[in-house]
Amino acid sequence: MSTYIDEKPTQNLEAFKGVKKIPNEEYYTSGHRTCQACYSAEIMRLMAKAAGPRTVVLGSTGCMYVANTSYYTTPWGVPWMHTQLFSSGSGAVGVAAAYKALMRKGKMKDEPINVIAFCGDGGGMDAGLGGISSAMLHAEYNLLILMYDNETYANTDIQVSGGTPWGAHTSFSTPGSVKRIMHRCWKKNMAGLIIAGHPTVKYVSTISTSFALQAMNNIRKALTIGGPTFIHCLNPCPKGWDFDPIMSYELGELAVNSGIWPLYEVEEGKLKLFGKTKMLADGKAVRTPVKEYLLKQGRFSHFTNDDVDYFQSKIDDMWNKWLIPGVIPIQKEVDASE
């Protein structure tokens, strides 16, 4: 046993070399009861497909538990277990620790097993944060926390979470006759928080269901690299965001193009921006005004022009002032001699 980090081998899951190379086998199939064009359910399908059969999945409370896994109609083709709302981190550690101990002691066949725990933005960014943060310190366990982010507690009744954007209309932040903006917190920068706070984590990525191949390949990369890894996925939610289901894909794309949702990975400490995000950073593309993203969603329909301008200014800050644009919200030091 190493004195430093006692690593266990992982499965070698190579990237799918194109949409046509993705296998037909599904491990998340019919049986769930999610809404039409639910992109949170879609990432479940992509995640299970990317991970393959030697995988177990823990699902913390949220829509992807309640709407997803009804007794006698489970959609899961790999072992799945409900875990408590704030337990994605601790649940993943428990499973990874058990497998490791049992395999080391000869009580279970020694093989790499993918351990994935998913949580919603509420379960992950709010009280579950401590457990996830703790899981990210356990370099000797192979586990992936995948946080699907539909920006509210979407299963209960669309309530504010740590992932809800500024000003959004939720059932805990309904615009009123006196207070138009009831939710005045900016969305938590979760992937950046994991990166900055857990320097031994070998892989963190943001993904979007609208960029499915990239999402699947990043999941495969996280599982292959091993240790504790974290992926944050933005998932447009027709019910919670109040839009026609036909627009799920388009909104996911607009989130990236407007710069509100940068796609990137940090692998062994090295940042890599993807696709349109990279083009925006390199000045090869211009950010779509965030107004186009906001006003396609009912949850922002109460916004005045000033509100839109405020929102846009915060996005501009992400790109113009942050030390690493879109990733780490530390501003560059102003040189006094200038």
Place this chain on the structure above:
Amino acid sequence: MAVMAHTPVEQESEALITGSEAMAVACKLADVDVVTAFPIRPYDTVMQFMSQLIANGEMDCEFIPADGEHSQFEIVKHASACGARVFVGSSGVGWMYAMEALTVTPALRIPMVAIVGNRALDDPGAFGTEHNDALSVRDLGWNLVWVDSAQEAFDTALIAYRFAEDRRIFTPCAISLDGAFLTHSQALVKIPTQAQVNKFLPRYNRADLLFHPDNVISVAPQCNEDWVMEVRMQNYAVTERARDVLREVYAEFESVFGRKYGNPFFEEYMTEDADVVLLGMGTLSMPLKVAIRQMRAAGKKVGFVRLRWFRPFPTEELAKCLGRFKAVGVIDRDYSLGSPYLSGVVATEVRTALYPGSGPKPPVLGFICGLGGREVTLPDIEKMTEITFAAAQGKSQPLTQWIGVRK
């Protein structure tokens, strides 16, 4: 921290160790796979001993300091679902912080063994013993046992694994050790050999409920009113058979280790010809047994019943036992505010156990005493005995009295 006794496992031995150390040694012999720790006094000494055993290569298991009790109990819950033998524990408000995890563990049919180093709940802060922490899960399917010596803590840990991991049970077991009085007190403990323990304790086998890629199951889906009663009924069925399984396990323990506990559920002390008895749990037995010997010498026919297993509750056995006496004084090291007659938890349960039966129903007095680790003194015990004798003679007594409180 005390120096860990290095206990040879090839031959039976004896070691001077605390209740906490005894639990750690039992876990080592039980070949526990995953342990999670979080600091809170007084239970946490067991985790300090455990980490030392692992560091010294005496034990091979994953030892995980968690970020809080909720995570601590969730980690072992998931590990047990994967077939790992697990150990965990807490005290006082730490145990309460884990409450959500404590709730789902028996509901999910997850066996585990936990130590509760009984401690007063906040506020005000107090390190000393009070039983409200462990008792808070009494309705949820946890098996609850109170022990009063390091030897009994050791033995009960092995018994608890065998019992909890029996497929007919498959629910968790919490072993209560009174904070400080037992967690931190040393006594001689007989340590059996590894071969004896292996003979008594088979491997934990999760079988068709194993969470593993070879066994594609969905665990704990959403079922709502369609099925929730049928699922709850399965947990109820566990409690119906728990007493019989426990008797089997104790009989097996006696045959392998040769130590006899007789009735697994409660211990009787000088009760044969007693007119009245006092009843309590845990290390109350220490001052009680001394006081009873003294009172016996003065001609008072008083005995003591130490309730060991609170869940499953030995309803019939206890009703039959207590029916022999003219009055019963129950000493609660806990409170149950607003309960019937404002008594403590144990007194309320004892009355319930006696009520529907056809046997004699002696008056049951409730005493609340020794909270927060306050010493239960010999004068306290004499006073409770006098009150119980008065009730036996038909003199009306308040049904709940606080003993040893300054005016």
